[in-house]
Amino acid sequence: MEATITSKGQVTLPKALREALNLSTGDKLSFELGKEGEVRMTPKHSPIHLLKGLLPAPESPVSLDEMKRAIQKRGSTL
Secondary structure (H helix, E strand, O other): OOOEEEEOEOOOOOHHHHOOOOOOOOOOOOEEOOOOEEEEEEEOOOOHHOOOOOOOOOOOOOOOOHHHHHHHHHHOOO
């Protein structure tokens, strides 16, 4: 696979590579330079537990029945 460096120093990773590594917009990458000039790129996937607390808690809890009704209502409008 090949890529071209832009005048701003940016590189677009080939689609096949992005798909193979499950990368998407906003993902972070780590780069290490080896002794002989080789570069190692590693995706920096965050562990799922780091997402806890990312969203605010709801004002009031929602029951399973309320969730099911909302899903059914949305499904009937498609």
